[in-house]
Amino acid sequence: MACIAGRSITHAGAWPVAFCPVLLLAFAFLLFTAPPAAADDWDMDWEDPAPAPGYKSGAGSTGGPVGAEPSASTADGSESRPDAATGEDDWDWDWEETDTGPAYKSDTTRRVDPAAASMPKVPRVGETAEPDFSVSPKSGHQLFADVPGFGVIPSIKDKGMHPCSNCHTWAKSNLTPRRLRVPHDNFLLQHGLHGKGEFWCFTCHHLDGAGGLRTLEGERLSFDDAYILCAQCHPGETRDWSFGAHGKRVDNWQGNRRILNCTACHYQHRPNIKPRKAVPPPPVRRGLERNDRKPHVAAPLWEKIGARYREPGQP
Amino acid sequence: MxxxxxxxxxxxxxxxxxxxxxxxxxxxxxxxxxxxxxxxxxxxxxxxxxxxxxxxxxxxxxxxxxxxxxxxxxxxxxxxxxxCKNTPPQDGVVYGYALNISKCRGYRECVSACMLENNLSRDMRYIQVLEMDNGSLNFEKADRYYDHRTVPAKGKYYLPIQCMHCDDAPCVKACPVEATWTEPDGIVVVDYDWCIGCRYCMIACPYEARHFNWGKPDLTAGEINPDTHFLGNRPRPTGVVEKCHFCIQRTRENRQPACQEACPTGARIFGNILDPNSEIRYVLENKAVFRLKEDLGTEPKFWYFHDN
Incomplete structure (x- = not known):
């Protein structure tokens, strides 16, 4: 209380009373005679309110919902709302959904763990290309000469994810567009026309074994120039991306502009971004309890009254 | 001003x-x-x-x-x-923020990153991600506690709210002890040691962007971000008001704020609105942008826009 009282008095202009040396010495005397408080009681100004029974201080960084009804939680801990259980989402994708997104790291520099880097990376179809921050970015293509300069961060070359060249260095490619069967059955091409797969491999790739990119006019491109390939059909997005309204700039907000390539966020063979689970919702303020999901608060009055006259089991 | x-x-x-x-x-x-x-x-x-x-x-x-x-x-x-740093503002810089609500999918990565970066008490969030019905902008029916199996949910869109860093901030005018003010680079900051905890600024803020430390901040030693700024994320005492400060400890050193760095969809765009080559200026000049509660005349420096 001493600090705050002192400051408010200073604004009132009552200096002679507040900081009279006699009072000050008396105050210092009181400081010494007072017993020392706990070591962690750093801010002695305010009293901590007693935590309410519903509040768990050990909620951790995830900060799960406080006072969630036990019936709303399933066995595996994932809370499901009634509308989420019954409502059918419009994302009819059949592969597995990742529960966690890219974890936030508050490190100043991006470091590569050497142990993790030496481990063989297990590729998974559908992963986006991982940006390689250790390599200097590749400056933008000359087609983008009129936009503010930028560098595109290269991707880590992951041959295992699309092992086409394992066979197609010697095997002849069947050029006919068709539904892919064994041994291509684990590959899913859902790019173009709302995921119906109107594209074919050789719309964007070479015929030869290197499997590089080619534009519709036949110009060969490196994988780090994939945005030029995307620009053929998505000029608006690419323009926004080059100016910074689409995509993501990393590390700084002025100076050398380093942006992620299209394939860092969009898996090129199915560019829609998969839905996934969100970070858990925030808890309510300390000492309070969420009541927006309690039925006696959330339901309208007529439903609450009607529930008294309803037969059990009736909706 | x-x-x-x-x-x-x-x-x-x-x-x-x-x-x-x-x-x-x-x-x-x-x-x-x-x-x-x-x-x-x-x-x-x-x-x-x-x-x-x-x-x-x-x-x-x-x-x-x-x-x-x-x-x-x-x-x-x-x-x-x-x-604890005291990095001064840069000359010729006024920060602005733009958020693409077409891209925001409600992952809440920004919320979590903000909490970790800014040493927030674990029951406090600077960013509230509001889930609203498509085609509506009704804050009374917005849900900030949504918890679906996967997001985005059908028929919903997501609108993150945080401090808008108004150019004519009502919270600054409301403070009786001048413990909060607008820095030359446009960041509305709080001197936590000068704040008397009266919470007038919380009432004055139209965006619910200010938060009060009701108790001792719920932090443990391992969760502390050691990179702090006097006006930013230094450990706060009990009984003071705090708010988003555009990650002043990062942005004044030419780094992106934590919410932008954590956003997995690239919906967040941060930059200098005085720089004609900046990304935010491109957005403001070429996109259909709007601001929340613009009619209040507080001139927020936080814009929302959408694709197309």
């Missing part, structure tokens, strides 16, 4: 004299070297806290002493070594 440090009627000579007197008392009364005498704090630091001036009135030497004291207090309180 005045952005200069405000003059005061406070008698600096008297204050310095009394501060020296307090130090003399502390030196005379403390046996030997400084040790924990009261509240886990040394008496000299306690007196220095008592006589700490407003941030805008402190001399560079006083600021240096204050920063060192903050680091000492954090060491005593949490056992971690933090670095």
């Amino acid at each position: 005045s952005r200069k440090p405000s003059d005061s009627h406070i008698d600096h000579y008297r204050r310095r004299f009394l501060k020296g007197l307090g130090g003399a008392v502390a030196a005379a009364a403390t046996p030997g070297t400084a040790r924990a005498a009261w509240g886990g704090n040394t008496l000299a630091d306690t007196f220095a806290d008592l006589f700490q001036d407003h941030y805008q009135r402190m001399t560079p030497e006083e600021i240096a002493d204050t920063l060192a004291r903050i680091e000492r207090k954090a060491k005593r309180r949490y056992g971690t070594n933090i670095t």
Whole structure:
């Protein structure tokens, strides 16, 4: 209380009373005679309110919902709302959904763990290309000469994810567009026309074994120039991306502009971004309890009254 | 709107004299070297806290002493070594923010990253992601506690809300002790040591962007981000108001704010609105942007836009 009282008095202009040396010495005397408080009681100004029974201080960084009804939680801990259980989402994708997104790291520099880097990376179809921050970015293509300069961060070359060249260095490619069967059955091409797969491999790739990119006019491109390939059909997005309204700039907000390539966020063979689970919702303020999901608060009055006259089991 | 440090009627000579007197008392009364005498704090630091001036009135030497004291207090309180900075604003820079609501999918990665970066109490969030029905902008029916199996949910869109850093901020006008003000680079900051905890600013803010420390911030030593700024994410005392400060400890060192860095969809765009080549200027000049509650005339520097 001493600090705050002192400051408010200073604004009132009552200096002679507040900081009279006699009072000050008396105050210092009181400081010494007072017993020392706990070591962690750093801010002695305010009293901590007693935590309410519903509040768990050990909620951790995830900060799960406080006072969630036990019936709303399933066995595996994932809370499901009634509308989420019954409502059918419009994302009819059949592969597995990742529960966690890219974890936030508050490190100043991006470091590569050497142990993790030496481990063989297990590729998974559908992963986006991982940006390689250790390599200097590749400056933008000359087609983008009129936009503010930028560098595109290269991707880590992951041959295992699309092992086409394992066979197609010697095997002849069947050029006919068709539904892919064994041994291509684990590959899913859902790019173009709302995921119906109107594209074919050789719309964007070479015929030869290197499997590089080619534009519709036949110009060969490196994988780090994939945005030029995307620009053929998505000029608006690419323009926004080059100016910074689409995509993501990393590390700084002025100076050398380093942006992620299209394939860092969009898996090129199915560019829609998969839905996934969100970070858990925030808890309510300390000492309070969420009541927006309690039925006696959330339901309208007529439903609450009607529930008294309803037969059990009736909706 | 005045952005200069405000003059005061406070008698600096008297204050310095009394501060020296307090130090003399502390030196005379403390046996030997400084040790924990009261509240886990040394008496000299306690007196220095008592006589700490407003941030805008402190001399560079006083600021240096204050920063060192903050680091000492954090060491005593949490056992971690933090670095408290006083990075000044850059010339010719006014920060602005743009958020693409077509891209925001409600993952809440920004919320979590903000909490970790800014040493927030674990029951506090600077960013509220509102889930609303498509085609509506009704804040009364917005759900900030949505918890679906996967997001985005069908028929919903997501609107993150945080401090808009208004150019004519009503919270600044409401503060009775001038503990909050607009920095020259447009960031509305709080001097946590000058705040008296009256919470008038929370009432004045139309965006619910200010938050009050009802208890001691719920942090453990391992969760502390040691990179702190005096006006930003340094450990806060109980009973003061805090808010988003555009990650002042990062952005004044030419780094992106934590919410932008954490956003997995690239919906967030941060930059200098005075720089014609910046991304935010491209968005403001070429996209259909809007601001929340623009009719209040607070001139927020936080825009929302959408694709197409």
